[in-house]
Amino acid sequence: MAWLSRPLTLVGLVLLAHGCYSAHEHTVLSSTSAQHSTSPSTAALPLDIYIETAVATFLLCVGLVLGSGTLKPIEWHTWAGKIEREADRSLSGSGDADGTTGNPFGALEARSGFINIHKLHEDFVKYSQQVGK
Structure with missing residues (x-):
């Protein structure tokens, strides 16, 4: 159509x-x-x-x-499973450098944690006080 x-x-x-x-x-x-x-x-x-x-x-x-195209599944596990199966078939054993291939949220799961600015500032103040002595 x-x-x-x-x-x-x-x-x-x-x-x-x-x-x-x-x-x-x-x-x-x-x-x-x-x-x-x-x-x-x-x-x-x-x-x-x-x-x-x-x-x-x-x-x-x-x-x-x-x-319009075909509709995506509403249930997350169905959608994520379909993406992982398609990625497994297309890659046939080779993955990305960060290991996030096939997982729709792999990039979010593989990222580093948040930086605590206040903790870094405290560490810098302590360091500057030790160096200043």
Whole structure:
């Protein structure tokens, strides 16, 4: 269905642009005619502009949904297991230098801990006091 999604989206975009342009032109024409007449008139948009806009929005939604990829699993263990299995097949025994291949959170698990700035400052103050003696 991927071959159908692009034409549907394109037709939807063209119809939506035409509907927006028609609504703009109708508003401009009704405001200029109201300026020249003695009685104020507020003309509502014609029904065909509403229908065109609704059909264009529907076609855009259908085209975008048909063109979207497959959905990912909601459950984390299913998703992570799938990634690890794919990585094992593609690597066939060779891993990255940091050993995080196949694990979606491997980079987070392999990183070093946080630096304690206050502890480093205290150590520096103690060191500077010892060197200053």
